[in-house]
Amino acid sequence: MAATDVDTYPSEEMRNLTLGGHVGFDSLPDQLVSKSVAQGFCFNILCVGETGIGKSTLMNTLFNTTFENEEASHYLNGVHLRPRTYDLKESNVDLRLTIVDTVGFGDQVNKEESYKPIVDYIDTQFESFLQEELKIKRSLFNYHDTRIHVCLYFIAPTGHSLKSLDLVTMKKLDSKVNIIPIIAKADTISKSELHKFKIKIMSELVSNGVQIYQFPTDDEAVAEINSSMNALLPFAVVGSSEEVKIGNKMVRARQYPWGAVQVENESHCDFVKLREMLIRVNMEDLREQTHTRHYELYRRCKLEEMGFKDTDPDSEPFSLQETYEAKRREFLGELQHKEEEMRQMFVNKVKETEAELKEKEKELHARFEQMKRMHQEEKRNVEEKRRDLEEEMNSFNRRKNAAETLQGQSLQGSSAQSIKKN
Ligand SMILES: Nc1nc2c(ncn2[C@@H]2O[C@H](COP(=O)(O)OP(=O)(O)OP(=O)(O)O)[C@@H](O)[C@H]2O)c(=O)[nH]1
Numbered sequence: 001m002a003a004t005d006v007d008t009y010p011s012e013e014m015r016n017l018t019l020g021g022h023v024g025f026d027s028l029p030d031q032l033v034s035k036s037v038a039q040g041f042c043f044n045i046l047c048v049g050e051t052g053i054g055k056s057t058l059m060n061t062l063f064n065t066t067f068e069n070e071e072a073s074h075y076l077n078g079v080h081l082r083p084r085t086y087d088l089k090e091s092n093v094d095l096r097l098t099i100v101d102t103v104g105f106g107d108q109v110n111k112e113e114s115y116k117p118i119v120d121y122i123d124t125q126f127e128s129f130l131q132e133e134l135k136i137k138r139s140l141f142n143y144h145d146t147r148i149h150v151c152l153y154f155i156a157p158t159g160h161s162l163k164s165l166d167l168v169t170m171k172k173l174d175s176k177v178n179i180i181p182i183i184a185k186a187d188t189i190s191k192s193e194l195h196k197f198k199i200k201i202m203s204e205l206v207s208n209g210v211q212i213y214q215f216p217t218d219d220e221a222v223a224e225i226n227s228s229m230n231a232l233l234p235f236a237v238v239g240s241s242e243e244v245k246i247g248n249k250m251v252r253a254r255q256y257p258w259g260a261v262q263v264e265n266e267s268h269c270d271f272v273k274l275r276e277m278l279i280r281v282n283m284e285d286l287r288e289q290t291h292t293r294h295y296e297l298y299r300r301c302k303l304e305e306m307g308f309k310d311t312d313p314d315s316e317p318f319s320l321q322e323t324y325e326a327k328r329r330e331f332l333g334e335l336q337h338k339e340e341e342m343r344q345m346f347v348n349k350v351k352e353t354e355a356e357l358k359e360k361e362k363e364l365h366a367r368f369e370q371m372k373r374m375h376q377e378e379k380r381n382v383e384e385k386r387r388d389l390e391e392e393m394n395s396f397n398r399r400k401n402a403a404e405t406l407q408g409q410s411l412q413g414s415s416a417q418s419i420k421k422n
């Protein structure tokens with residue numbers, strides 16, 4: 001075949017050439033940038049944290065705006081997820097931002113199932129993307145990607161340790177999403193306690209095998225800042241919707257009788273570090289990791305479940321048609337097996353019912369015979385009684401007749417005597 005006759009050049013034969021003048025492909029990165037800018041970006045944040053822990057306030061503080069905010073009730077039966085999408089613009093860059101809130105998280109008495117709606121939500125977004133990819137006429141270009149790029153996990157500032165709900169939830173999520181743990185309302189914990197709390201949290205995460213997102217250190221430009229920030233996790237943050245006058249500037253802060261906690265003051269909290277890492281340095285890496293690690297894992301498991309598999313380079317090429325046929329045969333076999341099982345079950349059930357009915361019929365027959373015997377017995381008794389009564393009646397009549405004759409005779413005798421006397 002012609003295709004096998006074509007010789008491929010070994011990589012050693014590749015040569016570097018110098019160009020005689022400007023050709024223009026050095027504009028490729030710019031082309032990519034302008035194309036991306038024209039297309040716009042999307043970023044999806046999942047906020048997992050107890051009701052009232054400060055999720056909405058932090059989102060408002062992070063994006064320096066006021067998103068829709070509905071306070072959650074503490075009395076919900078279960079956890080549900082509430083996604084809200086906003087179109088934001090900064091300079092000429094459009095960002096479609098989706099914030100997903102976990103409503104009712106941590107409020108139930110039994111918290112065993114609290115992680116499930118979150119896992120389901122993440123999987124559903126992966127599934128939608130996979131379905132779009134598998135379509136014949138797919139439109140990934142203008143598809144609204146709802147896959148979660150980052151999960152901000154809000155830890156309560158207890159100063160003790162992580163709650164089992166936190167550990168279970170993070171463990172269930174860590175293979176599906178980039179988790180950045182943060183200590184919420186960090187103004188409520190003292191500096192020395194916070195330091196110990198951070199160490200405790202990290203050691204608990206490690207001992208429980210929870211994989212949190214690590215800021216990438218393979219790109220030289222950001223390796224230094226990212227590796228120093230990795231050591232400062234989990235960030236202790238403060239959110240605020242108030243502005244306070246500090247010096248002659250209005251800044252976001254929380255005002256207390258003893259002073260103000262400034263959100264953007266790095267000696268007060270790690271808010272600036274979080275914003276830097278999440279939005280300004282690693283947003284693209286979070287998007288990329290979601291696609292190349294988490295989605296890839298979901299896709300692989302899903303396709304393997306559907307019967308697809310890769311073959312090694314030496315064996316026959318992978319054929320979709322064959323996989324489909326094999327899966328179809330397997331499915332039909334299973335269906336037949338199930339049908340046979342159901343038929344057998346039906347036959348057994350009919351037999352059982354038949355036997356039960358026969359048993360009942362026998363019982364009824366026996367009862368009928370018994371009643372018949374009882375009836376005959378009673379009839380005999382009644383007959384005997386009737387005969388006795390008849391006999392009694394006859395003897396009574398005989399005695400009555402005799403008495404009457406006797407009476408008649410004695411009457412006749414007495415009248416004859418009186419005639420004689422007279
Ligand atoms: N001390 C302190 N209070 C905060 C902080 N952030 C938010 N709060 C307060 O906590 C309360 C709840 O804040 P929200 O942002 O509504 O909390 P939430 O997690 O969005 O609440 P739900 O959406 O109802 O679950 C508000 O009174 C906020 O002012 C913080 O960093 N420190």
Ligand SMILES: [Mg+2]
Pocket residue numbers: 055056057069070071072101
């Ligand atoms: Mg809220």
